Amino acid sequence: MGIFQIEGGHQLKGEIKPQGAKNEALQILCAVLLTPEKVVINNIPNIRDVNKLIDILSNLGVKIQKLGNGKYSFKSDELNLDYLESEQFKNEGSGLRGSIMIVGPLLGRYGKGYIPRPGGDKIGRRRLDTHFEGFIKLGAEFRYNKEERFYGVEAINGLKGTYMLLEEASVTGTANILMAAVFAKGTTTIYNAACEPYLQQLCKMLISMGAKIDGVGSNLLRVHGVESLKGCEHTVLPDMIEIGSWIGLAAMTKSELTIKNVSWDNLGLIPVTFNKLGIKIEKKEDDIYIPSHKSGYEVASFIDGSIMNISDAPWPGFTPDLLSIMLVVATQAKGSVLIHQKMFESRLFFVDKLIDMGAKIILCDPHRATVIGHNFESQLKATTMTSPDIRAGISLLIAALSAKGTSTIHNIEQIDRGYEEIDVRLRKIGAKITRLD
Template sequence: MGTFQIEGGHKLKGEITPQGAKNEALQILCAVLLTSEKVIIENIPDILDVNKLINILENLGVKIQKLGKGKYAFIADDINLGYLESELFKQEGSSLRGSIMIVGPLLARFGKGYIPRPGGDKIGRRRLDTHFEGFIKLGAKFRYNKEERFYGVEAPKGLKGTYMLLDQASVTGTANIVMAAVLAKGKTTIYNAACEPYIQQLCKMLNSMGANITGVGSNLLVIEGVEKLGGCNHRVLPDMIEIGSWIGLAAMTHSEITIKNVSWENLGLIPETFRKLGIKLNKKGDDIHIPSQKEYEIQGYIDGSILTVADAPWPGFTPDLLSIVLVVCTQAKGSVLIHQKMFESRLFFVDKLIDMGAKIILCDPHRATVIGHNFQSNLKATTMVSPDIRAGISLLIAALSAEGTSTIHNIEQIDRGYENIDERLRAIGAKITRTEP
């Protein structure tokens, strides 16, 4: 496992540009399987999870050419479906949860798709029923090899459009079903669809390839199937989770930071949620400027009750930033209730913050009350292990604000979602050293 050594207590200053959105990139990359023509994608983040998926596509037979930093060309004109049943794919696919999204495009174009039970963050149950129920409604046959933990769907006669009401507004489930439906015969209506900017971007890309998707940006998508799709050029949005991470970092370290080119119109409630924590942030063109603050005070509700920050499907607050909000609140003035509705294990990293001196009461697997220090007492350096991507970045932010030198092990979890994070943070003044295993 790799390790970060972090010397905390230093103010940071400067500009930082967010990487391309991880969650969008994983969807967009899978969509290249829907056509035999060239697809060019820009602003792909250089992170472990994305690079794993690119490697899977290459092993499937996709011709890949790197055109520049974050810019690739993909041609999926000679796909090797035999790879899907190989031991190599079982190993590679099971290590990346995002690999589930190759199933929809493969099913649509080739009539079959397989996937080993995917891995990813250990943050609680992340069931795949929504994906496969959608495929079944489109006419696919489902099979599951219990011994090998291997899923498969087959539709040798093709898919047929239908109406479906999703049991949950799953982002990856919606993406997978949409990619399957664009080549199905007839009309598919998806109600309770996820409508995150990632999904909107995917739909816009597919439409530019010749798909016919309406209702983009809403939870009711209507897809008229087409016979085939062509190539396109697409640019991935800046990563809203990384943007939220840098806002939290600036507040915790009393730093003045400008986050460049954030695509304000796609940030939803993120800026306002941080403002409710007392963090000042200003819109300057398409940038976010966070001034240095000695303190920040959490707003209560009108009736005086404690503020609750909870996750919800878009346009609600994204669950991927709740870990960041939680750590930021440890040094706020006031108290807050964090309610993580989606994943029952995501808050379990708070014991590491408590070891650093944070005042946190873990009420149950989904809720934590944070009593802020208001910087009257600083967090103390400690040794930690990163359990998942978002907890990992939260612990890194805590370490950068703490007194002394902290150690974070298993930083591969952070590298899964954040590109060259140590180099980029050192460029604005962070004291952070990487040690490889």
């Protein structure tokens, strides 16, 4: 396993460009299975999770060409569906949660789709019920092998459009059902659909391929089935989670940073939520400029004077993927804040590492933590820690870059799953970070 050694306490300076969005790329890559024609995708991030999915597609028979940095072409005209029931696929598919989204396209186009129970972050229970309940409502038959933990759906007579009210606004669940429904006969109505920018991007890509979808950007989607889809070219948005990570990094290290080409229209509540912690963010065309917070930053209060509460919610609420960053940034704020992680029950269990570094945090329960900020009067101390998942890993890295002394982070493969060449990019703006085997 890899290790990062970080010499903290240094101010950073310069420009950094966000990578392509991981969560969008995983959806878009699965959508190439919907057509036998060529699909070209730009701005694909070079990260572990995305590269694993590209390998799975290649083994499934998709013809893949790298056309440039982050630019690939895909052609799914001769797929090997036997691969889906092989031991190789059971091993490869189980290591990546995003692999679940190949089921919808395959079910819609070929009438069958299989997947081993997918892995991913250890952040609590992440049920797949929404995916398979949607497929069943479209007319598919479901089966599950408990011994092999292997799922399957089949629709011998094809899929039929229907109305469905999703139990939860699952992003991957909505994407999966949507990709199956584009080939269903008649009209499919999906209510309580996820409407994140990345889901909107998937809808726009499908429409450019010939799909008929109404309600893009809302939680009520109507899909009118078509016989086939054509090829297209699509560009992945910048990663809003990485953008939020760089904002937090700038604040914690009192650095002056410019984040380039952020797609402001798709950031939602991210700038506003950082403002609640007192972080100044300036919009310069499509860039974000964060001035050096030399005098620190102060947590705001609610109108009635009560303690600030920052919590996550489905879009257009604040994304759960940035709550770990907010928690770390709050450790050096002036004032106190309650961080409420509503959507995953194990995502706050990394705070013991921050407490070891000297942070004042009270873990109230698996979902809530109260942070009493230091106001930079007491610097975090370097320590040795292990990254439990992608978002906790980047949060610990930010804490280490602000801390006094040299920290060591183990299991950095978790960070590499979501952040492209992060050590190389951070060194370019002045970070003292070394990757060791």
